[in-house]
Amino acid sequence: MTQYHGDPAILTLGPDFYDPVAPADFPQTILRFRNDRAAASVGLVGLTDEAWIRHFARFEAVPDNLREPLALRYHGHQFRSYNPEIGDGRGFLFAQMRDGADRLMDLGTKGSGRTPYSRFGDGRLTLKGGVREVLATEMLEALGVDTSQTFSLIETGEALERNDEPSPTRGAVLVRLQHSHIRIGTFQRLAYFEERENLTKLTDYCLAHYYGGGGGPAALLDHVSRETARLAASYVAAGFVHGVLNSDNIAITAQSFDYGPWRFTPFWDGAFTAAYFDHSGLYAFGRQPEAIHWDLVQLAASLRSIAPAEALTPALEAFPKRFQAALVTAIFRRLGLRPMEAERDAALLVALEEALAAKTVAIDRFFFDWRGGARRGPSPADDAYAGPEFAGWKRAVESYEAVPDALSHPYWSDESPCSMHIEEVEAIWCRIDTDDDWSPLHAKVAAVRRMGEAHAAPA
Incomplete structure (x- = not known):
């Protein structure tokens, strides 16, 4: 302990x-x-x-x-x-x-x-x-x-x-x-007031406590570039929409936090938004990598007073490739598949996105049904899987192998996946609000943790 x-x-x-x-x-x-x-x-x-x-x-x-x-x-x-x-x-x-x-x-x-x-x-x-x-x-x-x-x-x-x-x-x-x-906005405040000594102090603090120490502003930005790319990819793989990806909501460690109008999108819909006040779709499901990259640029701008632009630019330019690599890792983890080689793995992701973009199968249902790379039916989505929208996906995935123990947890024998859509959240709250009944909340937490054990099972 x-x-x-x-x-x-x-x-x-x-x-x-x-x-x-x-x-x-x-x-x-x-x-x-x-x-x-x-x-x-x-x-x-x-x-x-x-x-x-x-x-x-x-x-x-x-x-x-x-x-x-x-x-x-x-x-x-x-x-x-x-x-x-x-x-x-x-x-x-x-x-x-x-x-x-x-x-x-x-x-x-x-x-x-x-x-x-x-x-x-x-x-x-x-x-x-x-x-x-x-x-x-x-x-x-x-x-x-x-x-x-x-x-x-x-x-x-x-x-x-x-x-x-x-x-x-x-x-x-x-x-x-x-x-x-510590947030990107913490650095922005110091840059706003031209507190260069404090910017250096904060940079050294973050490097020492979160990234192993040493390297200066360019090293810090490189670390944050890598970790924010991972964060963006993990949101996409989870089907999650944070809703408010402002620069004060991006931690310097890129650990997700501060949940307001969040939602999980039922379908692979790039325009799906979580916040009723996000009228332009700035933080929509498909725009989250762009939004997080934009926040990273604000960190770079804040560090400009203590580092030359040419030292900071590589970390910004590396973000798109880092995001794509992190997305492969996150999607393959959720599918329980062993990656093969970069070009083929990227093609699998394209096939997945094209199939899910048809919106005939919910995201949770898809990842549940195709865990390990093969259908183990029956499923309410079998008719959709038989349609032309999934033909490319089935061809692309057939050569992949499951990671060890991908299906070892009994969760994968359930009839339905565990999900967290807005209707479920509202139903849990309704029981608390009207009856002071907390049992649905605790039952949901237990079910979610069981699902987490199932996803963590592969070596």
């Missing part, structure tokens, strides 16, 4: 990067979800429920860690419009610690109260928003996306007013476990 090891490394950056804040004093603290699997990874699994609430709703400091919460300072492009007035507006960094792999991890909050960056917001989180984040992070983790983990969800007994959902609605406070809350 991992031993707890507090490591508040953020303090080495100094007070130019954060503001000490006080958490909200909630009228109630009802524990609704605790992620003991995540807690075990950082040595906190042994906490009683009472101690859990003290730390993650009352925010009593954990040992050998930050003595007060810190609201992190950052800017960012929001739908490509620069906003210098943002920062941690309803959350803060609560603690840092090492996990079992000796990675520096953060415990950050959502809905923990007002900060200097709250502007006109109340600093709170709706319970529905918290439930949705639990479901998003669990499903993404199961599908192989490197995501923050929802560590804790506690209902706060507050009635919140919102313009975009029925109000008043129940309030909550969430804690996430994440490999860094």
